[in-house]
Amino acid sequence: MTDPVVSLEDAGLRYGETHVLHDLTFSMSEGDIVTVIGPNGAGKTSLIKLILGIEKPSSGHVRQRAGTRVGYVPQRMTLQPTLPLTVGRFLGLAGGDASAIEAALARTGVAQLADESVHHLSGGEFQRVLLARAILRRPQLLVLDEPAQGLDVNGQSALYELIRSLRDELNCAVLTVSHDLHVVMASTDTVLCLNGHICCRGQPEQISQDPAFTQLFGENLANTLAVYHHHHNHSHDVHGETVP
C-alpha cells in the first residue's frame, strides 16, 4: 500500500458546542474517485474544509502527504461585479504561463472564453473555467464542491465524464461532494454517505441497497439513485449539446 494522498483518522470537527463531524476515517490514493453524498447539514462542506486544511480537526488527525498539490473547485463562487476580471487573468493568478493557461482551458473545452469577462459566463462555463484553473496546478488531489450544481442532466454527465478523463490523465485523487443523488459517477470507486459521520460506504451499485442509506434518504429517494454509465456513442459539449 502506497502512502495515501490524504488520510483522515477519527477526525472530528466542532464549532463551539456543535459537533459537525465525528469519527471520520478514510484515505485516498492517486487515481481514487470518492463521491460524498449526504443531506443538507450533513457536514459535506465542513469535510471539504478539513481535507483542504482550511479547518483544523478538533479531534483525530487529517494528513495530507507533504507537498501535495491540491486543485479546488469551490461551490457557488460569487464574484464581485466591481472587480473586472477576464478568464485568462483569473487563471493567471493561479500561476502558469500563457500557453499552459490556453492548454488548460482547451482541455476543459472553454478555450474560446480566454478573453471573456468572468461576469459574463453561464454556470456550466464557469464550472469548466474553475476546473481548468484547478488542473493548471497539475494537482495530485482534486476537490470539487457540488460541481454539477445548476447543470441539467446532460451537462452533469458531460462534466462527470470530463472529470473522469482528467483523473486518467493526471492520475490524481478526486473527491467530489454532491447532494444530488440522481447522478453519481459510474467511475466512482467509493461513495461515502455522510451525516455527521460516515453512515455507510461502498461502490455505487452496492450502496443503494444499504439499509443505512435507505434510512438516511428515505425509501423513495434512495430508489432513485441512478448510476451514470457512460456510453461511448456520443459526447456533450459545454452547453449540453450532443456532439458526435
Add this chain to the structure above:
Amino acid sequence: MIDLILNDFFWRAMAGGLMVAMVAGPLGCFVVWRRMAYFGDTLAHSALLGIALGTAFQANLNLSIVLVCVLLAVILMLLSRQQSLASDTLLGILSHSSLAIGLVVLGMMQDFSIDLTGYLFGDLLAINQRDLLWIALGGALILMLTVWLWRGLLMITIHEELATVEGHRTGLLRLALMLMLSLVIATAMKIVGVLLITALLIIPAAAARPLAATPERMAVIASLLGMGSVVAGMTLSWHVDTPAGPSVVVAAFGFFLLLWLVRARAPA
C-alpha cells in the same frame, strides 16, 4: 525644478497630492472590491484620535495616527470574529466613538490651539517640507507592498478559501491590507482631511471600473484619475479660491459622473 517644488507652497501641495493619489488608486480598488468603504471611514475617523493622543503625549503625529489606525484595525479584526454584532453596527460604534473621543481629548487640551478644520477637511496648502518627506516615504512603502503582495491580495479578494488552498497566507494578507490602509489614511489626512479620505480612495476606483477589463488596469486608471483630480481640484482652488481638499474630491466626483454617463450612453 526640485527647488521650485520644495519651496513653493502650491507646488509642494501639488506634489504631495499627486503622490497620495497615486498610492490611493490601487488601495481604493481593494476598498471597492472588498466593500470596505465603511471600514475606511472608521479608520479615518480614528485618525483624529491619533492626532489628539499624539498631541497630548507630544509624540510624532504621523506615527501616532498610524499606530491608532493599526490598533483599531486589529481590534476590528478580533471583534468581527465574535459575530455577536453585525459588522456595520460594530463599525459604526467604533467609527463615531473614536471620532468623539478624539474631539473630547482635543477639547481638554486648552493650552494647544489646534486647527480642527484643517484636520477634518485637510489643509493641502499648508504642507511643509517635512510633511512632503513623510508622504514620499509612506507612499513608496505602500506602493512597494502593493506590488509585492498584489497577487495574494487579489486572490483573498476573489475567494478566500481558494487562496488558502493555493498557499496564500490569508490572515497575514488581510492584516497587511489594513496596515497599508492605515498608512495611506495617515498620509492622506493632510490632503483631504479625516472626513473626505474615503472619497479619495473609492471615487477614483469606482470611476475607473467601466474603463477596465482587468484588475491591474483598474488600479492604474484609478491612480491616474486620482492624480487628475488633484491637478483639477488644485487648479480650481487656485483660481476660484475654494478649499483645496474638498475641491480635489469635487473634481474626482466630476470624473466619476462623466465616465458613468459616457458609459451609460455608449452601446453595451
